[in-house]
Amino acid sequence: MSRLRDLLEPGRLTVIPGAPNALTARVIEDCGFDCLYVTGAGVANTHLGVPDIGLLGFGELVTHVAAIRSAVDLPLIVDADTGFGNALNVRRTVRELERAGADAIQLEDQTFPKRCGHFAGKDVIPVAEMVAKIGAAVDARHSADTLIVARTDARAITGLDDACARANRYREAGADILFVEAPTSEAEIETVAARVAGPKILNLVVGGVTPMLPEKRLAELGYSIVLHANLPLLAGLRGMQDALNLLRDTGSVDESxxxxxxxxxRLVRRAEFEELEARYATADAEVRP
Structure with missing residues (x-):
């Protein structure tokens, strides 16, 4: 059984931060978390400096996943947005992300170009089209330990009842983990927990539409994963702004x-590279005439 499947044991809640790049992934691992989420919004924000409105390319995401996989040993849940096209595109997306090191691949039922789940102006594709995409994803994976996460954004468009019904239909189609995005109240979070079967994700976005409930309550409700997809990014932004504003205004740096x-x-493992440099320099010297 994969380490990610282990985290989905009934009664267990796993808190998973989001990483937009390899260094953030290292920090998450160093802080002792059990898994990380490769956030599409975070990659778009940090790599391109653009909002989460479907501008990130397939190749850019694969490159980031491969870099993060090389940097950490944690299981990776990868946000693949809409799968970058139809069912055939989804098939290639899953193959390439699995090869790059994804342990789980998240697909959502928005139309393309997608929008952040907490933005207005979204729309969703027909259920049958999403079911076909999930089927393609399940067929494409080489390992049964590569999990498929099915996200629905229907809550904001067709209502909570339809969102829950869609989620359950996606499970029937083969999804391993379900994700109803952007419930707007504690009562809605409770409804999703009661109506949607199997392992479930709740995404807690600072400044978003979903209330920030305590972990204990979410565990009681039966959620398997709580995402803090952009918390490291927001914390990093504030830290940079504070340090740079101080430098601009006073010409000084507060090292504390x-x-x-x-x-x-230490985080970029400079000591390991110095050791390798010394080893190879010695080996090179030994073979010289």
Whole structure:
């Protein structure tokens, strides 16, 4: 059984932060989390400097996943948005992301171009079309331990009842984990927990439409995963703004409020590379005439 499947044991709630890049992934791993979420919004924001409105390309996402996979050993849940097209595109998306190191691949039922789940102006595709995409994803994966996450954004368009019905239909189509995006109240969070079968994700977005409930309550309701997809990004932005505003206004740096040089080098594992450099330099010297 995969480590990610282990996290889905009934009665267990796993808190998963989001990583937009390999260094953030290292920080998440270093802080002791059991899994991380490769956030499409975060990659779009940090790599391109654009909002989460479907501008991130397939190749850009695969490159980021491969880099993160090389940096950490944690299971990766990868946000693949709408799968970058129809069912055939989804098939290729799953194959390439699995090869790049994804342990789970999330697909959503928005129309293309998609929007952040907490933005207005979204729309969803017909249920039958999404079912076909899920079927293609299930068929495409090489390992049964590569999980398929099916997300529905129907709550904001056709209502909570339809969102729950869609989620259950997606499970019947083969999805391993279900994700009803953007419930707007504690009562709606409870409704999703009661009506949607199997492992479920709740996405808690600071500034979004879903209330921030305590972990204990979410565990009682039966959620398997609570995502904090963009918390590291938001924290990093505030830290950069504070440090740079201070530098602009005073010409000084408050070293107590930033990471140290040694901490930075530890996270990028400079010592390991120095050891390798020394080893290979010695080996090179030994073979020279």
């Amino acid at each position: 409020r930033i990471a140290t040089w040694s901490e930075r080098q």
